[in-house]
Amino acid sequence: MKVTIVGAGNVGATCADVIAYRGIASEVVLLDIKEGFAEGKAMDISQCTSNTGFNTRVSGVTNDYSKTANSDVVVITSGIPRKPGMTREELIGINAGIVKTVAENVLKHSPHTIIVVVSNPMDTMTYLTLKATGLPKNRIIGMGGALDSSRFKYYLSKALDKPINDVSAMVIGGHGDTTMIPLTRLASYNGIPVSQFLSEEAMAKVAADTMVGGATLTGLLGTSAWYAPGASVAYLVDSILNDQKKMIACSVLLEGEYGQSDVCVGVPCIIGKNGIEEIVDINLNDNEKALFAKSSDAVRNMNADLKSVLA
Numbered sequence: 001m002k003v004t005i006v007g008a009g010n011v012g013a014t015c016a017d018v019i020a021y022r023g024i025a026s027e028v029v030l031l032d033i034k035e036g037f038a039e040g041k042a043m044d045i046s047q048c049t050s051n052t053g054f055n056t057r058v059s060g061v062t063n064d065y066s067k068t069a070n071s072d073v074v075v076i077t078s079g080i081p082r083k084p085g086m087t088r089e090e091l092i093g094i095n096a097g098i099v100k101t102v103a104e105n106v107l108k109h110s111p112h113t114i115i116v117v118v119s120n121p122m123d124t125m126t127y128l129t130l131k132a133t134g135l136p137k138n139r140i141i142g143m144g145g146a147l148d149s150s151r152f153k154y155y156l157s158k159a160l161d162k163p164i165n166d167v168s169a170m171v172i173g174g175h176g177d178t179t180m181i182p183l184t185r186l187a188s189y190n191g192i193p194v195s196q197f198l199s200e201e202a203m204a205k206v207a208a209d210t211m212v213g214g215a216t217l218t219g220l221l222g223t224s225a226w227y228a229p230g231a232s233v234a235y236l237v238d239s240i241l242n243d244q245k246k247m248i249a250c251s252v253l254l255e256g257e258y259g260q261s262d263v264c265v266g267v268p269c270i271i272g273k274n275g276i277e278e279i280v281d282i283n284l285n286d287n288e289k290a291l292f293a294k295s296s297d298a299v300r301n302m303n304a305d306l307k308s309v310l311a
C-alpha cells in the first residue's frame with residue numbers, strides 16, 4: 001500500500017515517520033516544493049530502519065508528482081502553519097491556493113486515491129478540495145477530530161488523574177478555537193460517565209482547554225504542533241489502509257446529517273478502505289445541537305471566502 005504526503009514539514013514528516021515506524025504502509029512518498037527537503041526528511045527517516053526494525057520504503061521528491069503515482073492515500077499537509085496569536089482561519093489566503101493546486105496535481109497521477117486534508121483552516125480546505133476536484137465525498141476526509149479528541153482525552157485523564165487509555169471521548173464540530181465541541185456529556189472513564197468523578201467546573205475547564213489545545217501549543221512552540229497531529233493522521237490512514245472501520249471524528253460533507261448541508265465539519269465517521277464509509281448520526285441534546293449549528297455556520301461563513309479560488 002502506498003501513501004503520499006504532500007508537505008514534508010513538521011506534520012508531514014512526523015506522519016511519515018509514524019506510518020513507517022508502525023508499518024502501516026509498504027511505501028511512503030514525501031513531496032515538498034523546497035528543493036531537497038523531502039529527500040532529506042525521507043533519508044533521515046529511512047536511516048532509523050536498522051534501529052527500529054521497520055520495512056516501509058520512504059522516499060522524498062521535490063515537486064515531482066510522477067513519483068506519487070498510484071497512491072492509495074494522499075495526505076495534504078502543505079501550506080503555512082499559524083504563529084502565536086493567530087487563528088487557523090487567518091491562513092486561508094495562502095493555503096487555499098496551495099491546497100487546490102496540490103489536490104489537482106495529485107489526482108493526475110492517482111485518480112483513485114483517497115485524500116486526507118490536514119492544512120488549515122482544515123474544514124474549509126476539505127470543502128475546497130471536494131469542490132475543486134469533484135470527487136465523491138467518501139474520498140475526501142478532513143483530519144482534525146482525531147487530534148482534538150486525543151487532546152480532549154489527554155485533558156480528561158489529567159483531571160481524573162487516571163490513564164489516558166482508560167478514557168473514551170470525542171470532539172465534533174469545526175477544527176477551530178471557538179468551533180470545537182468536546183462532547184463532555186458522553187465522555188467516559190472505563191464506561192462510566194466522567195460526570196461521576198468530575199465537578200461541572202472541572203469538566204468546563206477540560207472542554208475549554210481542549211478547544212484552545214492547538215493555540216496553547218502554538219504559544220509554547222512558536223509554531224503549531226506536529227507530534228500529535230502527525231500521529232493522528234497516521235491513525236486515520238491506518239484505519240483506511242487496513243480497513244479497520246474505526247469510528248473517528250472527521251470533517252466530511254454533510255447532506256442533511258446533523259441538520260446541516262453544503263458544509264464540511266467534524267462528525268463521527270466509520271473509516272475503512274473506501275474512506276468515509278458511514279456518517280454516524282448520534283442523538284445530540286438541545287444544547288449540543290445549538291452548538292453544532294453555530295459551529296457549522298461559522299465554518300460555512302469561512303467557506304464563503306473561497307469564491308475567488310473556486311471561480
Ligand SMILES: NC(=O)C1=CN([C@@H]2O[C@H](COP(=O)(O)OP(=O)(O)OC[C@H]3O[C@@H](n4cnc5c(N)ncnc54)[C@H](O)[C@@H]3O)[C@@H](O)[C@H]2O)C=CC1
Pocket residue numbers: 006007008009010011012031032033034037077078079080081082088091095098102117118119120122143144147175223224225226229
Ligand atoms: N488539521 C490539523 O489537525 C492540523 C493542521 N495543521 C496544519 O498543517 C499545515 C502544515 O503544518 P506544519 O507541517 O507544521 O508546517 P511546516 O511549515 O512545517 O510544513 C509545511 C510544508 O509545506 C510545504 N509546502 C508549501 N507549499 C507547498 C506546495 N505548493 N507543494 C508542496 N509543499 C508545499 C513547505 O515547503 C513546508 O515544508 C499547516 O497549515 C497547519 O496549520 C497542523 C497541525 C494539525
Ligand SMILES: O=C([O-])CC(=O)C(=O)O
Pocket residue numbers: 081082088120147213214215218224225229
Ligand atoms: O493549532 C494549529 O494551528 C494547528 C492545528 O490545527 C492543531 O494543532 O490543532
